Amino acid sequence: xxxxxxxxxxRGASVSANSRSTGTKCGRWNPTTEQxxxxxxxxxxxxxxxxxxxxxxxxxxxxxxxxxxxxxxFYWFQNHKARERQKRRKVSFDDDKxxxxxxxxxxxxSTQNFAYQVSEPERLTQTLELFPLNSFGGESEPQKLRVxxxxxxxxxxxxxxxxxxxxxxxxxxxxSFM
Amino acid sequence: xxxxxxxxxxRGASVSANSRSTGTKCGRWNPTTEQxxxxxxxxxxxxxxxxxxxxxxxxxxxxxxxxxxxxxxFYWFQNHKARERQKRRKVSFDDDKxxxxxxxxxxxxSTQNFAYQVSEPERLTQTLELFPLNSFGGESEPQKLRVxxxxxxxxxxxxxxxxxxxxxxxxxxxxSFM
DNA sequence: CTAATATGAATGAACG
DNA sequence: CGTTCATTCATATTAG
Numbered sequence: 001x002x003x004x005x006x007x008x009x010x011r012g013a014s015v016s017a018n019s020r021s022t023g024t025k026c027g028r029w030n031p032t033t034e035q036x037x038x039x040x041x042x043x044x045x046x047x048x049x050x051x052x053x054x055x056x057x058x059x060x061x062x063x064x065x066x067x068x069x070x071x072x073x074f075y076w077f078q079n080h081k082a083r084e085r086q087k088r089r090k091v092s093f094d095d096d097k098x099x100x101x102x103x104x105x106x107x108x109x110s111t112q113n114f115a116y117q118v119s120e121p122e123r124l125t126q127t128l129e130l131f132p133l134n135s136f137g138g139e140s141e142p143q144k145l146r147v148x149x150x151x152x153x154x155x156x157x158x159x160x161x162x163x164x165x166x167x168x169x170x171x172x173x174x175x176s177f178m
Numbered sequence: 179x180x181x182x183x184x185x186x187x188x189r190g191a192s193v194s195a196n197s198r199s200t201g202t203k204c205g206r207w208n209p210t211t212e213q214x215x216x217x218x219x220x221x222x223x224x225x226x227x228x229x230x231x232x233x234x235x236x237x238x239x240x241x242x243x244x245x246x247x248x249x250x251x252f253y254w255f256q257n258h259k260a261r262e263r264q265k266r267r268k269v270s271f272d273d274d275k276x277x278x279x280x281x282x283x284x285x286x287x288s289t290q291n292f293a294y295q296v297s298e299p300e301r302l303t304q305t306l307e308l309f310p311l312n313s314f315g316g317e318s319e320p321q322k323l324r325v326x327x328x329x330x331x332x333x334x335x336x337x338x339x340x341x342x343x344x345x346x347x348x349x350x351x352x353x354s355f356m
Numbered sequence: 357c358t359a360a361t362a363t364g365a366a367t368g369a370a371c372g
Numbered sequence: 373c374g375t376t377c378a379t380t381c382a383t384a385t386t387a388g
Contacts, residue, residue, distance in 0.1 A: 027383095028363090028382085030384070085377090086378085206369065209367095249369090253369060
């Protein structure tokens with residue numbers, strides 16, 4: 001029984017009283033097999049970051065198979081994409097230094113997680129005709145080669161000028177942003 | 179296996195959740211409960227886009243509770259505001275599987291100009307007055323200073339010696355130290 | 357049962 | 373400011 005109650009998990013905040021009991025009502029969505037199948041199909045078909053409208057429609061469709069919310073779909077795609085990339089990244093270098101790993105363990109490295117058979121786009125369209133196929137039909141991932149400094153360098157971001165705001169009462173919401 | 183192959187800052191992978199990033203260097207900021215409380219209070223008071231001066235003030239205050247930089251405050255407000263709206267967008271109507279009542283509720287987000295104003299002007303003023311915003315001598319000067327985050331070397335840049343007394347600050351931190 | 361893993365959820369950081 | 377990426381936390385699930 002997954003009684004989802006839109007629980008908010010305050011990360012770490014409620015560590016007080018966390019000894020054993022499930023005091024923190026953090027019920028989370030537990031997708032059904034059908035839901036996962038459909039989501040996986042969509043993903044395999046190329047859908048990576050659905051728009052809000054798409055998310056809502058998917059959610060509506062999936063609600064037939066069980067309780068679901070839009071944010072669940074949103075998170076699912078976020079996580080699925082992120083983890084795929086994450087695992088892909090781990091495999092990327094495929095060091096020789098770890099060749100001794102057993103073939104059993106190699107499944108994580110070499111196996112595509114999404115070996116699920118990709119249904120034809122047509123069928124996908126039939127299933128839920130909500131995706132403009134151009135969104136993923138002939139478009140490749142942007143693949144923006146991003147440097148992405150991953151450290152604490154100063155990003156010189158907020159250089160938005162501030163006027164005489166200290167003078168003003170804090171009420172005036174300045175729009176000067178960036 | 180949960181491998182930490184990244185080799186980066188092992189940010190207490192399996193440690194308890196809350197402890198602020200003690201000893202962690204270039205990992206991402208992990209706000210303490212007190213910091214989050216204060217930020218949330220300010221947000222609830224109506225502060226949405228703090229100015230540079232405000233950011234610095236807030237950052238200074240929050241640094242008492244743990245390592246923090248100005249950009250963290252900046253990002254926090256950015257994210258918090260954005261996700262407030264994002265939730266509005268991804269609001270999944272508690273769709274009853276049987277009842278088909280999506281129409282009426284579908285357009286609850288007709289007006290969105292509600293949240294961008296302070297709930298109560300006086301309250302905000304009071305709240306901000308708790309922060310002395312008059313640090314700059316000549317207020318007439320535009321004082322376009324950019325928030326300059328320090329380098330990765332933020333090894334206890336704040337010389338606030340945490341006394342033994344502040345171990346358990348009251349919940350209303352804002353009132354306590356002002 | 358406990359330990360390890362898979363994954364939903366959350367959020368800090370940053371891009372466009 | 374909306375959107376997206378990356379990392380982390382919490383929990384359901386599964387392996388041992």
